[in-house]
Amino acid sequence: MKIRTLILFFFMIMVKLAFSQEQARLNIKGFVRDQKSNIPLTAQLKVIYNDISLKSVEATSKEDGSFELKTLTKNFILQAKADGYIVSNVVMNIEYSISQTIIVEIPMVANSKLKNNQLNVEFATRIQENKIKELHSKQIFQAVDAINGSVLGARFRLLSTNQNEVISTRTSIEEPIFEHDFTKKEKILLEVTTDGYQKFSEYIDINSLDATVHTNTARLIKKISFFNLIIKNEPELHSVQVTEMGNLNPKSIKLVNNEGIYFGLLETDHKYVIKANTKGNEAIVKELIAAEGFNQNIIILEHKINASNVSEKVVHAEKQAYQPENRAVQLENQTLFFEQGSYALKPESKVLLENIGKQMLEFPEVNIEITGYTDNIGDIRQNQYLSEFRAKVISNFLFNKGIKSNRITLKANGSNSPFADNDSETNRQRNRRAELRFFAAKQ
Known part of the structure; x- marks a missing residue:
């Protein structure tokens, strides 16, 4: 019975892993x-x-x-x-x-070895002059920037793999050296962390007890912030620029276009302005604070209606001597739902938007407000972006159906104002939404 239970248990684990991979x-x-x-x-x-x-x-x-x-x-x-x-x-x-x-x-970053500074040499000389009876291994630790070699204040954590002992301390730029005497041969896991830099982790073998100094320099590399910019309706794009804010001499970020994705590197926690200029001399401007790891943004350019077609429509309207009617708003408010982590419109949403586009063309006095939402899973900042994309993709759909942009208002509430409690998957599905509200234009 136990064997069957174990087999069933491992089978369930394998199924779970296989499903995850799918x-x-x-x-x-x-x-x-x-x-x-x-x-x-x-x-x-x-x-x-x-x-x-x-x-x-x-x-x-x-x-x-x-x-x-x-x-x-x-x-x-x-x-x-x-x-x-x-x-x-x-x-x-x-x-x-x-x-x-x-x-x-x-x-x-190349792992070139730095020479010991004068401070470490003085420590070595002092220890050699003293006649120390007890053999030990003096280890000196410091953290530096891997590129320019400047001294960093950092948090040090040493974990003994043999004794399970932990030594923790912190250095500063004023006091950058941390030293410790080891009296046993053992293997030590050294972890070094400081703001703005990647975590440093390396094993150190304490294999000699000879009263000499051993210098350990942790060379830290800065956190990396990848940036991807997606341009929708790219044929309308004239130029795009990403500039770092807060500097007297604004630094332009080099972007490379690969398969429709503009990518580059940002400085973590720095603020940037993204500016996309269209062929129609319009500019779309966004701001971004670079988070560690991956940063993604999207700009949806509006497709311009051909000028000749617009002129024909105006003449046609004048010939008809169209007089606005005082008709009540006949469109009902709607809610569209999305898959987790997606801003792609579902097939049923597209059918609904097709009908809404036709009705808004019939009722030019009706405007629409689109508000995007998400559930509460994931990073708050990414959820805010995602809710913005959900609202924008609906706006873009209606614009391509002939609804002018001045009739569309966009809002993005991220995970704020949930429709239902985020306590189950069923309720979270109800929160991954965009709400469409219709109202009469001000005369």
Whole structure:
């Protein structure tokens, strides 16, 4: 009986894992390069999920630095390893991805050894002069910026793998050195963290007790913020620019267009302005604070109606001597629903919007307000973006049906003002919505 139970248990686990793998629908394309020279690198890429029950995904970049990974839309760490380079671990919070494909560029920092500074040499001299009876291993720790070598204040955590002892301390720029005497041979896990930098993790072998100094320099690399910009109705685009705010000399971010996705790198926690100029000399401006990992934005350009067609419609209306009628609004408020993490319109939603477009053309005195919402799962900022995309995709659909943009009002409430409590999947489905409200235009 126990054997049957165990077999059933393992079978259920395998089914669960297989089902999870079937849900994989995110394609990561990317490039690995040397941070300083931009030379492409061959590296080992690994997706490490926060959910330890999920198997990691691995790939190797080609000679041109390119790679491709298929992953679940889960939170994970994207790790890159290359010989002679510091390991890069990027926290990727993309539980809700707007597109099926994302593009990233990973800059790798060479792992060149820094010479001990004068302070460490003085420590070594002092210890050698003192005749210490008890043998030990003095370990000195410090953290520096991997690129420019500047000293960093950081949080140090040492975990003994043999004794399960933990040593924690913090350094500062004024007091950058942390030292500890080890009296036993053991293996130590060193973890170093500081704001704005990736977590440093490395094993240290304490294999000699000879009263000499051993310097350990943790070279930290800055957090990486990938950026993807999706332009809808790209033929209407004249130019696009991303500029860092808050500087006397605004820094322009280089964007590369690949398969309709503009991608580049941002500085984590910095504020940016995204400006898209259309061929009709109109500008769409958005602001963004770069989060660690993945940042995604979408700009939907309005398709311009041909001028000759507009002129014909005006003449036709004048010939008919059309007089507005004082008719009551005859369109009923509607709610459209979306799949989790998606802004794609469902087939039934498209049918409903087709009918709404026809009625709004018939009733030109009627305007529409579209408000996008999400459930409460995921990052608040991403939910806000997603609710905006849901409202905008409906607006774009109606615009392409001939409804002018000045008749459409957009709002985005993210996970605020839920229709139902987010305590079950059924209720969360009711919150993944866009509400359509119709009202008479002001005369």
